[in-house]
Amino acid sequence: MQETPNSCEPGMPNEHRAEMPAQDLHHFSAAQVRQPINRSAVRSLSWRRILVLGGALVISALAINEMRAVLGIGGLTPLEYMVLILFALTFCWITVAFTGAIAGFFSVLARSNKEVQWSDEPITTRTAVLMPTYNEDPARLFAGLEAMARQVVEAGGQGHFDWCIISDTTDADMARKEEQAVMLMRENIGDKVNIYYRRRRQNIARKSGNVEDFCVRWGSLYDHLLVLDADSLMSGRVMVEMARRMQQNPDLGLLQTIPRLINGTTLxxxxxxxxxxxxxxxxGSGLSWWTQKEGNFWGHNAIIRTKAFMQSAGLPKLPGKPPFGGHILSHDFVEAALLRRSGWSVEIADDLNESYEESPPSIIDLAVRDRRWCQGNxxxxxxxxxxxxxxxxxxxxxTGIMSYLSSPLWLMLIISGLLLALQYQFVRPEYFPQGYSLFPTWPLMDPERALRLFVVTMGILFGPKVLGLISFLWDKKSRSEAGGFLKVLISFIVEMIVSALIAPIMMLIHSGAVTSIVLGQDSGWNPQRRDDGRIPWIELWHRHRWHVIGGMILAISSYVISLDVLAWLSPAIIGMVLAVPLSSWTGSNKIGQVIKRWGILKIPEEAQLPPIWQEMEQALATYEQQLIQTPSLIDIASDKSWFNIHMQLMDRYESREAGDVEAIDATAAIKIADAHSIEQAVSFLNAKEQARVQNTPALMQALAGLPRVDSPRLNAPQHEQTSQEGQRLLTLLHNL
Structure with a gap:
């Protein structure tokens, strides 16, 4: 066990409670909108919306009309009407991304030779850096926090940023590691910054409830909240610059950066x-360019004005049960909308590039994350x-809703197209339909127009990627650091091919997620894996079996109709039939390392690691070594110094009302009262009970009041022990 520290400061500062009322989605008047200090700071340019959205509307209208002409020779059948409607819905979805990417392309090129305008205005505000965590690796989390804290100090933010770890961790071992990591971070850098820690007893409303709890109890102590995720990294100068921009613009409610993905080890x-x-x-730049003051929030790597957030963005509880009712899961979009409704601007800082996060390591991990996001959206x-x-x-x-609904719509379009092809191939024309008609109605298609429309659709779909490639190659420094023109081009082709193979799998995964949600299944709350995508083949088969079967059915159906249809759908069929090996290969660290050695899919940050990442890796080695020797629950209960430290870091316990006893508390209390030693009590407690004991003062005190195995108190007469245990249980249950 690590050497016991001599003392410990409280986990959190004294509470300074304030209200964060839940907002009413059904009632809101113009009188509730704040008056801006500078009207231009909350006003967007309409001509930008006209260019992007108007352009998307025109392209969509022309394409939909072209599709109508393709299908409409001799009149539209009911099935052709269905295909037309599904095409319209899916095509409109991709055209906004296309026209926005065009705007972003010119925006990126326009500032390619310009430096970021860093402010040097003295900071006069206070910012709480919030790190919500839920059963995440404490070593990685605290190493990142320490690296960011050091850079913020170097960038001139010392005394203006407090670092607050707000934990929802339910794993008892992980929670003890978090406490030890707090002590280590305070030892390393506590003389320069304030480091606070709070672990909630109950994970009400998940991440949004975690942040709300902080706001209600301590939020009014700070001007801003800079919200991170467990895998977030931001350079110190970006964090300081964000605080300065909030300080300079009193009408700015939220400023969102665009995080870059780094540290990918699997394919x-x-x-x-x-x-x-x-x-x-x-x-991202295109979105920032046309949304302007009505930007969005992605839940992390963003800074928020605390007053605006607490007054305007309290989340309501939706009526009904999950998955559609209850606490709002995808809180970020809603909070941004509520801030804007109240008169605050929400902006995307697309020029601040030193903002990073990590990505899931496998298709399965993507599916787990997307299942939760799908329900929230x-x-x-x-x-x-x-x-x-x-x-x-x-x-x-x-957009958030359609990002998941588009998958079942694409699937329905494929099925409808198959049925339409089947109709063209096998159904005899009905020359004498019921009713009065001078002409017969039968399914026909204009092949030349169909081919032309297909080319246009592919151009709209892949246009953003091509424009992104051009703008990336235009940047000489980025191009060189990514391996040069040829390597970037090869990487582009590899990304296109593998993504095309994965796309039908993700389409089916999203379609399944939508279906399960419609059927009333809740997603739950699972921690995200960060670095290892390995999954046993038997589990991969279990996860992907219906995707493989669906691909085989699609292949057989296409072959029965015609070889042309089979060739047309072959990319989707190959991806679905090969779902299991694709999932294994793309989630493999070994294959990822081979691709990395070849210089394929290389990004500039790999040629020259960002300084913040280098500092994090240096700190990570220390944290991993120190946290190996984390004290056990037995150690904490039996060692006075560790016990006092733990009690200092423990969150304040809300007094319960008479008769309101939680089952897990009562069960843990009985088990502790039944035990004759600390070791025996801990052996009685299951994992959930240990986590609860660690966060309940009365239970921890009762556990610490027991003797160790080698204590002479265990030799007391049996009737005396029984009497003491009964009295102890009554006292303990009363104190809960």
């Missing part, structure tokens, strides 16, 4: 980070009609 993670690095800038169907939400905020919400 699928490297694919994501290459795509994010090459295509991401034009997509579909929940927004009950939010999108909220009173007086800005129409651009509604578009952000609809």
């Amino acid at each position: 699928v993670a490297r694919l994501q980070q290459f795509a994010g690095r090459v295509y991401g800038p034009i997509v 579909l929940q927004h169907s009950r939010v999108i009609g909220g009173k007086r939400l800005h129409w651009v905020s509604r578009m952000h919400i609809m």
